[in-house]
Amino acid sequence: MAEYPSPSIEAILTKVPDEQRRDLVRRAYEFAAAAHEGQRRLSGEPYIRHCLAVAGLLADLRMDVETLAAGLLHDVAEDCGVSIKELEQRFGPTVARLVDGVTKLQVINRLGRMGAAERDERELESLRKTFLAMAKDARVMLIKLADRLHNMRTLGALPPDRQRRLAKETLEIHAPLANRLGIWRWKGELEDLAFRYLQPDLYYMIARQLAARKEEREKEIEQYIAILDHQLRLEGIRAKITGRPKHIYSIYRKMQRKQIPLERVYDIRAVRVIVDTIPDCYHVLGIVHNLWTPIPGEFDDYIATPKENMYQSLHTAVVGMDGKTLEVQIRTHYMHRIAEYGIAAHWRYKEGTKRDRQFEEKIAALRAQIEARSDADDAGEFVEAVRTDLFEDRVYVFTPKGKIIDLPAGATPIDFAYYVHTEIGHRCRGAKVNGRWVPLDYVLRTGDQVEIITAKRAAPSRDWLNPDLGYVRTARARSKIRQWFRRQDREQNIAAGRAILERELRRLGLTGMAHEKVAALFGYEKVDDFLARIGFGDINSRQIAARVVEARRKEEATRPEIPPPAPIPAQVSTDMQVLGTGGLLTRLARCCNPIPGEEIVGYVTRGRGITIHRRDCPNVLNVRDPERLIEVSWGAQAKTFPVVVSVFAFDRAGLLHDISGVVTREGINIEGISITRDQNMVTLYITMAVTDIGQLGRILARINKVPNVIEAQRQG
DSSP states (O other), rough: OOTEEEEEEHHHHOOOOOOGGHHHHHHHHHHHHTTTTOOOOOSBBBHHHHHHHHHHHHTTTTTOHHHHHHHHHTHHHHHHHHHHHHHHHHHHHHHHHHHHHTTGGGGGGGGSSOOHHHHHHHHHHHHHHHHHHHHHHHHHHHHHHHHHHHHHGGGGSSOOOHHHHHHHHIIIIIIIHHHHHHHHHHHHHHHHHHHHHHHHHHHHHHHHHHHTHHHHHHHHHHHHHHHHHHHHHHHHHEEEEEEOOOOOHHOOOOOOHHTTGGOOOGGEEEEEESSSSHHHHHHHHHHHHHHEETTOOOOETTSSSOOOTOOOOOOOOOOOGGOOOOEEEEEEEHHHHHHHHGGGGSSOOOOOOOOOHHHHHHHHHHHHHHHTTTTTTTHHHHHHHHHIIISEEEEEEEEEEEOOOEEETTTTTHHHHHHHOHHHHTTTTEEEEEEEEEOOOOOOOOTBEEEEEEEEOOOOOOOGTTTTTTOOOHHHHHHHHHHHHTTOOOHHHHHHHHHHHHHHHHTTTTTTTTTHHHHHTTTTTSSSHHHHHHTTTOOHHHHHHHHHHHHHHHHHHHHHOOOOOOOOOOOOOOEETTOOOOOOOOEETTTTOOOTTTEEEEEEESSOOOOEEETTTTHHHSSSSSEEOOEEEOOTTTTEEEEEEEEEEEOOOHHHHHHHHHHHHHEEEEEEEEEEEHHHEEEEEEEESSSHHHHHHHHHHHTTSSSTTEEEEEEO
């Protein structure tokens, strides 16, 4: 592609300072060129240009010669039938191992040619291989990222469906990985390229707005630089000041996150100040704040609290000339190298100096996080664990001694406890955040100081594994809790699993479903094996509800349609679809109160249209005129449906307030409440409008957490 020309091998070799080692890279190029002879990409260009582009990106990071050689050879095993053993004989074990690692990831490149159902399973498995290969040698990640970056640069040659699929995968996996590795120059470009194909209208709208005022903005930045440079010279501070490049996707994210127009995004006008020492960084910060008014809440000190990917810098936003905003980043030359190259700096030519121990520790930590997930039962669970723990937004909290703990956004005190130590997690019984007691489902925020309160003989609760209760966010914590329960007596786990299953079916009004049928939905012939898995925590209540509902939908879809009677002129309901009829009046039966997601059937009444029942409703099972039953399905426009929930609890002041607060926070309307009392016990009958059975399950789980509540379940 003319926009991104591939470098020549000579240009790549000029970036290898050791002349004696250039031979390895040249030999790798010659071998790759011969192996790919006659092969062309969909764009029509010779395939070897892609190999040169990948190696060129790695050379820009000043990677070692083994990585450059592997970048040139990364496709010869997959596309040319060259064995890893032959590569080892020709180029040594390190190059062969890197190529082997990348080769195991290339399954992803064939996913576009698969059917949707097949692709889902194989995509997850290929991503599992991606992460495990990365764990063996982090340079595999860098080669894979370079390969993906060039593929994204040349994505225009692919069909639209593959463009969107690869762009989505890039935004979800590869750009966050580049961020995790600290390679900012790649992260920003990967995000922008993916954004361009996923939401082209928004991308080009922002691009046009930026381009329209580019000349004006550049003049303003030059003025800011001149003013700041003059003041720094007066203070005797040596500094390099430049304008900072803006990435369209990061601007879009900030607009979305803060719900602000483009004009109020502070880093559209931005400068970067690079100085010699850390004290100089803070000195420059003071000068900037004296020159222009700082904006409250827009200062971040990543020098005192570095990001997990080793990034360090001071960030501040100020009100500058004519009331316009300016972002200023301040860092040392060393910090700037880390920000540009991230973990890749570990393999950069050091000219005889020793490797940095900090880099060794970061790589070891990343490898440990990935390998800790390798015992997951299936590829989907593994990939979700790694994506959650490694690639989602992060929060940075403190131990009581001031140590920084890096956790995924949404993490709770229980996640924190298991991160510190498994036994602290097992024995966790309470938490204090910033000196105040908080519930165990409290969502931690950056800057929180967390103290875990433990008991000597405490044990984890199975409620912690219930995703509807929000106690645990990280895969690490879930894995440790499950391991604890697996070590318990099997009969104890079977009994606990049976209690959980019965409670869930009872809550959802599905008590008529046999345990054997539910077990079969999960592929278990023996009910006890299934119940044990529930007891272990491997299967949770949300999965049970989802699988049961999906099975009922499939059963409904395979049943033959029952010919209906002639249509009755009446009001048309937009919330129902009556199969095989014209417009009929429909209404929900009060005896069973069906809600979307449940299997339903219609009963043709005399003169009142069709009444919709749950298929397991006793009135339907005992109907005397089965010919009056009619097949129905939920309409696409269905919104909310009334459901009566009974809450049995010990009475106390504020009980109703707490329960209604839980319902309101879930965005559910309460349509009616009635109360009966018996001494110190109370039963509340709450009619609420829910959207589907999944939402009902979540709200029941959360009501059961309210103090004094004994049980909440669905009525009817």
